[in-house]
Amino acid sequence: MLKNLQNHINKNLAFLNESKILIAISGGIDSVVLTHLCHQLKLNIALAHCNFHLRGEESNGDEESVKQLAEQLGLEVFVQNFDTENYAKTNKQSIQIAARELRYNWFEDLANQLEFDYILTAHHVDDNLETFLINFTRGTGLEGLTGIPEVNTIFVRPLLPFSSEAIEHYAKVNTIAWRDDRSNASTKYVRNKLRHNLIPILKEINPSLLQSFQTTLSNLNDTTDLVKDSVDNLLSKAIVSQDDDKTVFKISEFKSLRNPKAYLFEVFKDYGFTEWNDVLNLLDAESGKQLFSATYRLIKNREHLLLSEINNETEENILISKEEKQIESPFGLLFFDEADAIFGKRTEVIYVDADTLEYPLILRKWEDGDFFHPLGMSGKKKISKYLKDEKLSLLDKEQVWVLCSNNAIVWVVNRRADNRFKVTENTKNILKITLQ
Amino acid sequence: MLKNLQNHINKNLAFLNESKILIAISGGIDSVVLTHLCHQLKLNIALAHCNFHLRGEESNGDEESVKQLAEQLGLEVFVQNFDTENYAKTNKQSIQIAARELRYNWFEDLANQLEFDYILTAHHVDDNLETFLINFTRGTGLEGLTGIPEVNTIFVRPLLPFSSEAIEHYAKVNTIAWRDDRSNASTKYVRNKLRHNLIPILKEINPSLLQSFQTTLSNLNDTTDLVKDSVDNLLSKAIVSQDDDKTVFKISEFKSLRNPKAYLFEVFKDYGFTEWNDVLNLLDAESGKQLFSATYRLIKNREHLLLSEINNETEENILISKEEKQIESPFGLLFFDEADAIFGKRTEVIYVDADTLEYPLILRKWEDGDFFHPLGMSGKKKISKYLKDEKLSLLDKEQVWVLCSNNAIVWVVNRRADNRFKVTENTKNILKITLQ
Known part of the structure; x- marks a missing residue:
């Protein structure tokens, strides 16, 4: 198997030979054998072990065995303790999902901080077959039948072409010790049924099932x-x-x-x-x-x-006091400046008669029933009608904000000012409002 | 089930309501129930039964039961007897393949001759699942996982969305009699393993397996x-x-x-x-x-x-006697005419000095070692070299024929004449050879 793995790596995963590698190790047979193999192949490896504290002393025993293996092989080892149950509760997740999230997040952090190039996991073809069958029994599409990818971002699974039988054989021949790994507790029922009852029948029908399965996977990919x-x-x-x-x-x-x-x-x-x-x-x-x-x-x-x-921010009204000269809004910076005169006409700038305003001004999304007096038009118009006439998409409509003074709309922001607040010949103080 | 089938037909197979239909019936539960259902739905049906004579008296019993059913329902019935074993032997096929070939050929002939629009077979979703699993265990690609098509040319399988359980239920409730159908003898071992050992485990894991499987099939299609x-x-x-x-x-x-x-x-x-x-x-x-x-x-x-x-015709040399004025060759008609003069220059016509020819002429494919004296060139040239210089593809090269007189090439047919046979000032009799 060592030779086969070497060939496989040289042919398909040659980048591993030049990389700084972290092996995700549970202490179970697969990850322990992967560690031994990589050590034999003189890859540049360190170990990372998660203690999820889900099985009391057994969990600590796993951690201990990983530390011993690291010492035996002279490898650096990183261990992280997780309060998995609490994390799952807090995030309303299943224990399995929580453990998975904790594990992968920590691996990635570790790789980033200590500049590891790749993280190896010990998935093998039997894992792939079980996943295929689980997805199949649940109902799936092509995606659910193409297996675990061998290389996915920084995660690499070099044992994917190998069977658990080959891994077990290697462990026995080389008298490698491992811990019984029972971490997949929540899928244990289904996986056990597949592993012990179903897959043996498939193998009776076709003794080279795993090989045929690899062909199928390759075709589907x-x-x-x-x-x-x-x-x-x-x-x-x-x-x-x-x-x-x-x-x-x-x-x-x-x-x-x-x-x-x-x-x-x-x-x-x-x-x-x-x-x-x-x-x-x-x-x-x-x-x-x-x-x-x-x-x-x-x-x-x-x-x-x-x-x-979908924007999950809770968007509340924004109150603007008279003293504020500048506010941050969800759609940009708004400036309130005194002005001496009106310059040009742009939708992102309005000039209003400062004395017509009542503070605090309110900046909010438009609502059904809102109306205004569009500048330059006589009479009022519903905002909904105005936006429809402007041919805004539903999505764009929902992004429309209005600036209000005592419930009257001063400005459909960035679109149209209101007639009632416009600068007239009687205006004494001009306020310039700018969206930037 | 009757109601469900009616809905299914009206929604997806409405053309059956207006068609002349042949039901392929073995006498087994599926095809018998299909017949009853179609009869209830007042579709325009007749029955077609193959007696493969593979199980002695049992085969004859099947035939008898089909005839009785036809009489009971007042339907036309066609029965064909096959010497399946002999046919399989003669064609070096497995019994199963032979029976399949005989069956489908006869159905199609029958449909053609008697102007049936469609032939119904009684495949159901369990058949589809078994086929999926058989293909999967053997190793396959997307094609092997997309199931039996519901409509394929004139073959239609209206029970495909229904389970064998539903069919059995219908048979029992309506006290329908059927014959135990054991025709799939050669795949019996595998199908039985799947049906009795494997699929039940899948159904334990997911009680609505068949529904999930339909989803999978639909996605894969x-x-x-x-x-x-x-x-x-x-x-x-x-x-x-x-x-x-x-x-x-x-x-x-x-x-x-x-x-x-x-x-x-x-x-x-x-x-x-x-x-x-x-x-x-x-x-x-x-x-x-x-x-x-x-x-x-x-x-x-x-x-x-x-x-x-690949052309499997054995191509032999074609001999041409002096008397023949016209022959059929694999590449067209060849005409041999006396001529008075040379007109134009086309590759599909040559003019030769008739007195230089020795009969019978031979028309054959060119061979390695062949050479000729290209018209208008001095000296000789290997045919292989000539064809290479002409940039013919390997395939086109193999389609090149030569016309020979006493082993000398007179004409690389349709390409180039030979210098040695050309019409000169001393020529007395001109032969015009034309490819049409």
């Missing part, structure tokens, strides 16, 4: 590349604009496809959407129709779909 | 559409020319892809190739390098890949 090409090809045509706030997609490009739903899934799956028929129906929905995931919003706006993150 | 789009997109750029003999692909289009091998697989899988690394290496191989499947050949020719069917 090839297919993933073709899928990416199709999606890239679509996106290059469909994305009209993209900035921090939102991405705009041309609906016609989706509708001209052989299978629009399949593309909608690929394009929007990473934003938490799950109801793909609803997303599909959005293509033909009335303008203004919207869908929400936990974190994103998708709006139909005439010929386009607008994707934007 | 969506993915298939994306893959097709990628391949179509490539082919629209890569195919330079395509005719009955060969298809020419631009190699550079494959090499500019994210994953050339994945595309090579998709493009060439239907031509019997299996060694995808070899196909990949062909992109960078020397011009002239070729790969063979059982039925196709792929040749690298400078900047192109040439795909052509």
Whole structure:
């Protein structure tokens, strides 16, 4: 196995030979054998062990055994203690998710701070097969059937082509000691069923199951590349604009496809959407129709779909006292300056009759029922009507703020001033309000 | 179930309501229930039963039960007897493959002759799951995981969304009689293992396994559409020319892809190739390098890949007597006419000094070592050298024929005449040879 791993690394993971490596070690057979193998291959390694304190003395025994192994092999070892149960409670997570989050965060911090290039984990092909089968039994798509990636950012899994049988064999032949690793407690039921009942049947049907499985994985990963090409090809045509706030997609490009739903899934799956028929129906929905995931919003706006993150900041009214000359607003800096005269006409600057204002001014989002007297027009107009006439998208509409004086709108910020506060020939003091 | 099937047909297979339908019936529970259901739904059906005579009296019992069912429901029934064992022996096939071939051929003939629009088979979701798992254990790709299609040419499988449990339930509630169907004898071992040992474990893990599986299938079929789009997109750029003999692909289009091998697989899988690394290496191989499947050949020719069917005709020399004025050759009609003079110069016509020829003339493919005296050149030239200088592809080279007189080449057909047989001022009789 040592020879095979060496060949595999030289052929596919040669960068490891020149890297500073951290091995994530639980004390279980897989990570212990990985450590021995890497040590034999004279890779530049150190060990990192998480003590999650989930199994009392056993957890401490694991930690102890890792420290002993480090001493035996003359390796540097980092150990971190976690109060996993509390962390899980605080974050309302399962113990497993919490442990995973703690573990990966700590590994990454450690790698960053101590300048490790890669973090190795000891996943093997049996892990991959179990994950495949778990995803399959739950119902999945191509993504759930392509296995754990061998290289993912700084995480590398060099044992992925090897079977647990080969790892066990190596441990026995080389009289390597390991600790029984029972950390996957919460998936234990399912994994045990797969490992002890189901996979043996598959192996009876095909004794070279693991090899066939590798072929399947390799084929499905090839297919993933073709899928990416199709999606890239679509996106290059469909994305009209993209900035921090939102991405705009041309609906016609989706509708001209052989299978629009399949593309909608690929394009929007990473934003938490799950109801793909609803997303599909959005293509033909009335303008203004919207869908929400936990974190994103998708709006139909005439010929386009607008994707934007849901802003979870609680936006409150901003009060502005007379003394304030400058405030920070969610949409930029606002300046309040005395002025001698009106210069030019720009939407981001208004001049008002300072004596018509009542403080504190209030800066808030517009609300249903708001109206104002647009500068230069006689009479009043509902803000909703005004914004509709300006052909704002639903999303843009929601980003509109108003500056109010005693409930009267002084300024639809950055868009239109109000007639009632304008500078007239009788004005004594001019206030210049600037958005920067 | 009747209601569900009706809904399913009306929603997805409405064309069945207006069609003349043949139900493929074995006498087993699935096809018997399908027949009852279609009869209840008042579809326009007839029955077709194959007696493969593989289980002696049991086979005849199946046939009898089908005939009784037809009588009971007042349906037309067609029965065909096959000597399956002999057919399998003659065609060197497994019994299973032979039965499948016989069955589908007969169904199609029957449908053609009697103008049935569709043939229904009784596959259900459990069949689909078993096929998925069989393919998975063997090692497969996306194609092996997308299930049996519900509609494929004239074959329709309306029970595909239903479980065998639902079918069995319907049979029991409606006291429908069926015959124990043991026809899948050769895959019995594997299917039984899956059905009785493996799938129950999967259902313990996820009681709604079949539903999840349908979701998986639907997702994977969506993915298939994306893959097709990628391949179509490539082919629209890569195919330079395509005719009955060969298809020419631009190699550079494959090499500019994210994953050339994945595309090579998709493009060439239907031509019997299996060694995808070899196909990949062909992109960078020397011009002239070729790969063979059982039925196709792929040749690298400078900047192109040439795909052509392997021609299994045994091509022999064609002898031409002096009396023959017209012969059929594999590449067209050849005319031998007396002529008075030489008109023009075209590659498909030559004029030779008739008295220099020795009969019978021989028409054959060129061979290594052949040489001729190209018309208008002094001295001789190897045919191989001549064809190379003409920059013919390997494939085109092999399609070159020569017309010989006593082993001397008179004409590289359709390309170049020989100096030794040309018409001179001393020529008395001119022979005009024309390729049409």
